[in-house]
Amino acid sequence: MQFFLDTADVHEISALVETGLVDGVTTNPSLIAKSGRQFIEAIKEICALVPGPVSAEVAATDFETMLAEGEKLAGIAKNVVVKVPLTYDGLRVCKILSGQGVPVNVTLCFSANQALLAAKAGAAYISPFVGRLDDIGQDGMELIHDILDVYSNYPEFYTQVLAASIRHPQHVLAAAKAGAHVATMPASTLKQLYHHPLTDKGLAAFVSDWAKTGQRILDVAPSTKKTA
Numbered sequence: 001m002q003f004f005l006d007t008a009d010v011h012e013i014s015a016l017v018e019t020g021l022v023d024g025v026t027t028n029p030s031l032i033a034k035s036g037r038q039f040i041e042a043i044k045e046i047c048a049l050v051p052g053p054v055s056a057e058v059a060a061t062d063f064e065t066m067l068a069e070g071e072k073l074a075g076i077a078k079n080v081v082v083k084v085p086l087t088y089d090g091l092r093v094c095k096i097l098s099g100q101g102v103p104v105n106v107t108l109c110f111s112a113n114q115a116l117l118a119a120k121a122g123a124a125y126i127s128p129f130v131g132r133l134d135d136i137g138q139d140g141m142e143l144i145h146d147i148l149d150v151y152s153n154y155p156e157f158y159t160q161v162l163a164a165s166i167r168h169p170q171h172v173l174a175a176a177k178a179g180a181h182v183a184t185m186p187a188s189t190l191k192q193l194y195h196h197p198l199t200d201k202g203l204a205a206f207v208s209d210w211a212k213t214g215q216r217i218l219d220v221a222p223s224t225k226k227t228a
């Protein structure tokens with residue numbers, strides 16, 4: 001399963017890229033607004049930081065402008081994925097850009113039928129919003145299962161299911177169990193995946209017991225090593 005970071009915060013991204021666990025990034029207009037950054041500059045920087053796919057979303061909602069915006073965004077870097085909304089015009093843009101070899105992420109997906117249309121339009125990714133469905137009392141994860149079921153009937157579909165609007169580690173686990181190709185999550189959720197109180201407790205005991213032995217594995221700590 002691939003992990004994408006759902007943020008436009010370049011500092012947050014560069015810190016987590018060091019873990020080697022970040023496969024890509026998704027942004028949206030709200031995340032860009034939150035970052036306070038200039039959109040094109042921020043996407044350029046993120047694309048240079050992350051070798052994997054970086055979703056950059058069009059801002060317009062009409063066909064012509066969305067297409068022109070998508071073409072401009074695709075030109076920013078080789079790893080840009082153009083993100084379009086799951087609307088009639090968004091799917092038309094998806095079909096055209098995909099036909100030109102530009103990967104497209106179709107976003108704001110809330111039904112399996114919408115996901116079916118995105119796959120037929122050649123989307124590289126479909127983004128079902130799990131958390132937002134949960135927010136209105138529906139089961140967001142059921143949608144992930146439904147889409148994977150539908151797609152599995154059609155081997156010619158290559159659209160990857162990108163579980164989006166992930167709010168907590170249980171969403172990540174459920175998406176992984178379902179077989180979603182990608183989960184995009186905030187940095188805070190990715191960090192939460194590391195933590196378990198028994199890991200902390202166990203490590204504290206190991207550190208304290210090791211200290212009692214008076215031994216060292218390294219003669220010199222790495223930070224004090226002289227480099228040639």
Ligand code: E4P
Nearest residue numbers: 006026027028132164165166
């Ligand atoms: C996905 O690409 C979206 O940017 C994102 O996951 C939306 O999440 P939210 O519902 O927490 O805003």
